[in-house]
Amino acid sequence: MKNSVTIKNVIIVGVRGFIGSHLKTYLENKGYNVYGADVIVDYVAKNYFLIDTTNDGFESVFKEQAFDLCVNCSGAASVPDSIRNPRRDYHLNTSNVFGLLNAIRDKQPNCRFINLSSAAVYGNPTSLPVAEEAIPKPLSPYGYHKYMSETICREFYEQFGLATCSLRVFSAYGEGLTKQIFWDLYQKSKAKLKVELFGSGNETRDFIYVLDLVRLIELIAMHGKFHGEAVNAASGIETSIRSAAETFFSYYPHPPQIKFTQTERQGDPSRWVADISKIKENYNYSPEFTLEEGLRRYYQWVQQKEKQ
Template sequence: MKILIIGSKGFIGKHAYDYFTKKNEDVYGADVSVDYANPKYFTIDSTNSDFTEIFGNHQFDVCINCSGAASVPDSLVHSLRDFTLNSLNVFKILESIKKHTPNCKLINLSSAAVYGNPKSLPIKETDALQPVSPYGFHKKFSEDILYEFHHFFGLQCCSLRIFSAYGAGLYKQIFWDLYQKTKTQKDIQLFGSGKETRDFINIIDILQSIELIIKNGSFCADAYNIANGEQISIKQIADLVLKELNYEGSLSFTGIEREGDPLYWVADIEKMKKLGYQKQISIEEGIKSYIKWAKEL
């Protein structure tokens, strides 16, 4: 199987590149940074992405789009950039696939941010999409673009609504933030109340999900929740991380919600379970592994 991973230098993209390479698939990468050592790599122009060179010269079986911006706060400040990376570039990718390699299946990484603050839990793929940030809107737009190209042109594509991803190689978000703060702060303070909940999924289980979708999934512009169906509070997560770090300081919360952040998330993952998904990494195991990686940097 010939696979293209766009955004292959990013967190999920790099792991996906290594994962499918080890599976002996024919894997190509693409990203904005230069890599002269890899003959199966394409450098993308960050200001004016054009995928003609890629799809015009290669017939891929699957394209996994891991590219795009991934910051809610930054999307509030640089909305146009976020739109360009998360919506416009998806259109350009599909337009190039349509012209040059229409049999290529596209897996586009979306986000649980498309749901916003859900009216009920767990969140199903069929629930209303009500984003509360530009980032969430732009991921929703990308899903609409997939539907457009499937409905009008018959392209095979699907969206992965990834919930709270984490794992070795992630230099941001709560795990990294806490690890960094323990180095210099005796009193750690986080946004919110600590009661907010998330549904965390380790990178190993994200890769398992992607492989299952390639093998068994539908590519009719539908969406899949990528999560574990487990609700855990931010305070619980913070306590687990700090315990693993043997942190002896205090933890408190500002009580101020960060703009664009939803309050409570937990996914319905029955759709993925029907494809064969089974969690491989518990949150406790995942935190241990993450801290071990961070300490070895």
């Protein structure tokens, strides 16, 4: 790996979200000074900045406290919602990235910036596994807006010399995630003996457990080039939706039947698996959690949540 930089103070934007909250816990356990920023009102949390949604409000975040690293975990993360309300998705996933970087340029130009992008920028890749050099062909407003955010990161590196990097996150999952496929399976299974899902079941995804993802974020923060580049964040393992669903339900005492509607959902790609050779070679990264172990942990979490 390349020589590491010294990182002490970290600000996580979107700290109350799924990935942001896990990243905060992980970094605090590693001894970093972690600050958070989000739109949720909290008058007692320490090292916390409230973001004003009516006025980007990012200037105030960077005005007083110096940061070595800013990780943007904020934004919308729903393809169907981006189709229903593209303007909101654009504001959260694109405009806010510009606001953040402009505030960093003005107040703290030495602060490194990691933007969480998405594999949705690839659309339906022409070949697999898909590498970072593939030409982006988004299928949804969400994918387009994430790609625009990457372009903004490159802009601020090339035009203003800011240290920026985008992570193309594939299908992240884990405890605390209350949307997407495994939460959907859990919700549908509570009241039915048969669960219906879009598609044929042969569609594939590259699932990355959240604890592998936050570890990768730290590795890139310390060893990344930060030349406006985009980096795949994935496991490098292709799994069919049918297999993933069956694995999740294998932890149920009485698993429900799974039925696929054979209808496609707008904006959904058919097959995804990432080429992770760059993060293996440059950051000595390999996933520590199998899908089976990650889903076992997720199943235990949803069961505990049910009892609360």
